[in-house]
Amino acid sequence: MTLYFEDLKPGRVFKAGPIAVEPAAVRDFAQQYDPQAFHLDEAAGIASVFGSQVASGWQTAAYTMRMMADSELARIANGLVGLQVDKLMWHQPVKPGDVLTAEFDVMGRKHSRSKPDFGVVQLAWRTFNQQGDLVMSLECAIWVAVRGQ
């Protein structure tokens, strides 16, 4: 069922995942977007402040986006269109071989003043590893079409 502004009531929670953090994908993302030694290489990661090879924080965000795009939230009528992200924090390193899950909570919403057919919905994203540790969180405003009459 297609989701509209009216369906995204504050308090509603969407669960997503799991997704596996493949070692080859960690290396590929690092080579293309974040070529720091502690992302690229196992030995360099062990020697770093992290004590282990770790995924780029931006890759953790990208994996969480993928889980959202595969979740019920992908049924939003106009797609997943982000307006602003705040309080993006990386709480724990994500390591090759981890398995991630995510939760998206509807925090609030308001109708658009300029475009009455749309509204802005505030979501809290939380990403967890296979031990249940919170690895990333953020707050995101998305643009959602109104069902109307």
Next chain:
Amino acid sequence: MTLYFEDLKPGRVFKAGPIAVEPAAVRDFAQQYDPQAFHLDEAAGIASVFGSQVASGWQTAAYTMRMMADSELARIANGLVGLQVDKLMWHQPVKPGDVLTAEFDVMGRKHSRSKPDFGVVQLAWRTFNQQGDLVMSLECAIWVAVRGQ
């Protein structure tokens, strides 16, 4: 020259890029991390709210990270370690074929209370396309080693 906390004075600006947004990279990122039709496919993009195929907003962040990792800021002694991101906004769509540049401004800094050998530096990131349009901005706190004596 290696950069330490003392070198990142408020007002200092680091310029980075350019980097080309290759059409194949837009499709690859979308397939792996954000498989929405307006990211995957030219025709679907033209039919969407964007009126064009557009890169995932998370890919624009990743490209900006890459420009930072290739800039003078990569000389920070302990690497580029982000703590928190706020006010991340996507101002204009990024399209296949665009060429991006970035600026990173030192906004402020403070010594760590718990770890006297480190400090937190606030950076403003701004990403531009080849027309000079601002496409993305954010504020980021990073963790930087103190040179000391």
